[in-house]
Amino acid sequence: MNTLAQIAASLPGYQPQNLSVSAASAFLAALATPVDGVERVGIWDALGRVLAQDIVSPISVPPHDNSAMDGYAYASASSTLPSSAPVLLQVVGSVLAGQAWQGALQAGQCLKIMTGAALPAGLDTVVPFEAVTLQGEHISFAPLRPGANRRRAGEDLLQGQAALRQGDRLTPAALGLLASLGLATVPVLRRLRVAYFSTGDEILSLGEAPRAGAVFDSNRYTVTGLLRQLGVEVLDLGVVRDDPALLQAALHSAAQQADAILTSGGMSAGDADHTRSMLGTLGEVVFWQLAIKPGRPMAVGRMAANLQTKTGSSADSTSARSYTNHSKPPAVLFGLPGNPVAVMVVFLALVRPALLQMMGCNAASSAAAPLQQVRSAQAIRKRPGRTEYLRGIVETAADGSLWVRLTGHQGSGMLSSMVQANGLLVLAEAQGDVAEGDTVSVMPLNA
Ligand SMILES: Nc1nc2c(c(=O)[nH]1)N[C@H]1C(S)=C(S)[C@@H](COP(=O)(O)OP(=O)(O)OC[C@H]3O[C@@H](n4cnc5c(N)ncnc54)[C@H](O)[C@@H]3O)O[C@H]1N2
Numbered sequence: 001m002n003t004l005a006q007i008a009a010s011l012p013g014y015q016p017q018n019l020s021v022s023a024a025s026a027f028l029a030a031l032a033t034p035v036d037g038v039e040r041v042g043i044w045d046a047l048g049r050v051l052a053q054d055i056v057s058p059i060s061v062p063p064h065d066n067s068a069m070d071g072y073a074y075a076s077a078s079s080t081l082p083s084s085a086p087v088l089l090q091v092v093g094s095v096l097a098g099q100a101w102q103g104a105l106q107a108g109q110c111l112k113i114m115t116g117a118a119l120p121a122g123l124d125t126v127v128p129f130e131a132v133t134l135q136g137e138h139i140s141f142a143p144l145r146p147g148a149n150r151r152r153a154g155e156d157l158l159q160g161q162a163a164l165r166q167g168d169r170l171t172p173a174a175l176g177l178l179a180s181l182g183l184a185t186v187p188v189l190r191r192l193r194v195a196y197f198s199t200g201d202e203i204l205s206l207g208e209a210p211r212a213g214a215v216f217d218s219n220r221y222t223v224t225g226l227l228r229q230l231g232v233e234v235l236d237l238g239v240v241r242d243d244p245a246l247l248q249a250a251l252h253s254a255a256q257q258a259d260a261i262l263t264s265g266g267m268s269a270g271d272a273d274h275t276r277s278m279l280g281t282l283g284e285v286v287f288w289q290l291a292i293k294p295g296r297p298m299a300v301g302r303m304a305a306n307l308q309t310k311t312g313s314s315a316d317s318t319s320a321r322s323y324t325n326h327s328k329p330p331a332v333l334f335g336l337p338g339n340p341v342a343v344m345v346v347f348l349a350l351v352r353p354a355l356l357q358m359m360g361c362n363a364a365s366s367a368a369a370p371l372q373q374v375r376s377a378q379a380i381r382k383r384p385g386r387t388e389y390l391r392g393i394v395e396t397a398a399d400g401s402l403w404v405r406l407t408g409h410q411g412s413g414m415l416s417s418m419v420q421a422n423g424l425l426v427l428a429e430a431q432g433d434v435a436e437g438d439t440v441s442v443m444p445l446n447a
Pocket residue numbers: 198199200202203215216217218219220264265266267268269270273294295296297336337338339340342412413
């Protein structure tokens with residue numbers, strides 16, 4: 001396992017001050033190790049889980065040639081006629097989905113057939129009901145291309161073909177595909193365990209009596225909500241006071257149980273920001289000032305399960321530490337800023353991709369939804385040198401073009417504007433002011 005110092009050294013131009021989003025992402029990608037541990041779960045419980053191995057199809061899907069239409073099935077070879085002349089066939093039986101028709105047809109004969117019914121041997125073409133004229137026990141219709149309205153055995157998946165890949169995150173479509181293969185259980189990686197706590201003496205838990213200077217904890221709900229959307233197991237450690245002993249106990253408990261620890265608050269250098277100094281003495285931690293708005297201060301590191309306080313250490317330590325507890329790898333720590341919008345932005349921009357990697361997702365299933373390219377409905381002041389995430393509402397104009405306007409005040413404590421937003425404008429580090437009508441990138445929210 002590389003130390004933080006080794007990771008830092010492998011990234012050209014890395015410095016913890018004014019760190020670009022791309023350099024921070026690269027650092028986190030080097031830190032995030034996929035979980036090991038495989039379990040077999042029933043398909044009902046598999047939504048959002050990550051496949052532990054490739055799934056090879058045990059059967060062909062569909063298992064037999066079948067009809068794509070309700071109509072009449074016939075052998076195109078036995079009905080070759082001058083191509084423009086109508087085809088005239090005698091209907092001698094019918095076959096429903098789920099039935100196997102055993103008889104034999106003569107030239108000039110056909111069978112009534114329903115969508116999904118297996119095509120009896122030798123029949124290769126289906127004419128839909130609405131294309132025929134009934135004449136007693138005969139039908140006539142304009143000639144069709146041989147093979148029309150036939151679904152071939154194995155056209156979805158051939159037996160022995162890879163149906164799904166290791167690291168795929170199981171979507172509703174993937175669950176359907178597994179079921180179509182007859183698989184009732186599936187091997188998945190164990191769930192990533194993520195511990196979370198809010199910090200700050202001014203933070204009230206719900207149900208506590210309001211007091212002067214205090215605010216209710218919102219980060220606990222935004223962050224654990226984002227975690228639940230990822231499908232990880234959340235260990236909620238509540239609110240921890242700015243008290244070194246309590247912070248140490250919370251970190252200790254989190255490091256023993258979790259693969260990753262998320263905290264909010266105490267990342268800047270305020271008088272009561274004990275979280276920052278406590279993290280620095282307990283683990284291998286780096287403190288960043290990100291070139292980002294909002295969400296500048298962030299801590300990243302590792303916490304061993306057998307936390308021991310370092311003595312005489314500096315807070316910004318990247319020194320190698322030894323981990324004596326070999327039964328559990330250290331937890332990856334993400335210390336997030338306290339401001340309610342900042343914590344969500346840093347989660348979406350940096351923590352989420354790292355957690356997906358830790359969950360064992362492959363590149364395809366951890367890729368973020370592509371940024372939308374839309375036009376700005378307003379001019380926006382933007383200083384080059386940092387990536388800015390602005391809350392916006394994307395709307396479709398009468399001509400079908402997409403436009404985005406800001407939700408109003410962009411203060412990093414204002415959750416109401418986060419609720420209104422359906423996307424985050426992502427203004428790249430080098431970008432300057434945006435003029436009305438310029439194309440900007442938007443990260444869709446709640447997608
Ligand atoms: N002198 C400086 N001051 C600040 C700097 C700086 O660089 N120099 N950075 C600012 C930025 S940017 C941010 S972001 C904040 C981050 O500070 P902390 O991580 O220490 O966060 P706190 O001070 O604990 O809280 C900030 C703000 O958010 C409220 N908060 C915190 N936790 C919660 C919660 N769980 N639920 C609801 N609201 C929460 C807290 O009450 C504060 O209002 O620092 C700036 N200052």
